[in-house]
Amino acid sequence: QVQLVESGGGLVQAGGSLRLSCAASGGTGRRYAMGWFRQAPGKEREFVAGIKWSSTSTAYADSVKGRFTISRDNVKNTVYLQMNSLKPEDTAVYYCAADKSNFLPTTEAEYDYWGQGTQVTVSS
Numbered sequence: 001q002v003q004l005v006e007s008g009g010g011l012v013q014a015g016g017s018l019r020l021s022c023a024a025s026g027g028t029g030r031r032y033a034m035g036w037f038r039q040a041p042g043k044e045r046e047f048v049a050g051i052k053w054s055s056t057s058t059a060y061a062d063s064v065k066g067r068f069t070i071s072r073d074n075v076k077n078t079v080y081l082q083m084n085s086l087k088p089e090d091t092a093v094y095y096c097a098a099d100k101s102n103f104l105p106t107t108e109a110e111y112d113y114w115g116q117g118t119q120v121t122v123s124s
Contacts, residue, residue: 001026001027001113002024002025002026002027002032002098002112002113003024003025003026003113004022004023004024004096004097004098004113004114004115005022005023005025005115005116006020006021006022006094006095006096006115006116006117006118007020007021007022007023007118008020008021008118009094009118009119009120010119010120010121011121011122011123012086012120012121012122012123013122013123014086014087014088014122014123014124015085015086016086016122017082017083017084017085017086018083018086018120019080019081019082019083020036020080020081020083020094020096020118020120021078021079021080022034022036022078022079022080022081022096022115023076023077023078024077024078024079024098025077027098027100027113030100031053031054031102032053032098032099032100032102033050033051033052033053033098033099033101033102033103033104033105034050034051034070034072034079034096034097034098034099035047035048035049035050035051035096035097035098035099035104035105035106035111036048036049036050036070036079036081036094036095036096036097037094037095037096037097037108038090038092038093038094038095038120039092039093039095039117040089040091040092040093043092045095045108046061047059047061047106047107047108048060048061048064048068048081048094049061049064049068049069049070049081050070050099050104050105050106051070051071051072051079051104052102052104053072053074053102055071055072057104058070058104059104059106063089064083064090067083067084067085067086068081068082068083068084069081069082069084070082079096081094081096083120086120086122087122088122088123088124089122090120090122091120091121091122092119092120093117093118093119093120094117094118094119094120095114095115095116095117096114096115097111097112097113097114097115098111098112098113098114099111099112100112100113
C-alpha cells in the first residue's frame, strides 16, 4: 500500500509560480510511475503531467506544456510539479497518483494510488 501526501498549494496571482510536492511512503522496492492530475469545480479530473520511475520519460497535457515541469527524487520518495506562468484556468485541486506498472499512463483509471489533493488558486 502506498500513501501519497501533497503539499505546496496556495493562492497566487496570475503569472506567478508554485511548486507542489508529493511525498510517498509504503510500497518500497517497487518502481512506480507518478502523475499529477487536477480537478476544477464542475469539471472532470484531468491529467496534468507524469514521470516514469527513472525520470527518463515524462508526459504533459498540452495546456501546461512549457509552463509546468514534473520531476522526482527517488531517494526522498518525492515528486514535484513546478508550475510557472500560472493562469486563472489552472485553478483546481491538484492530486498526485502512483502507477505500479510504471507505464506512465495519462488516464486516471490506470493509476493505483491517490493523494488527498492540494488546492491551487490563481487570481487574475
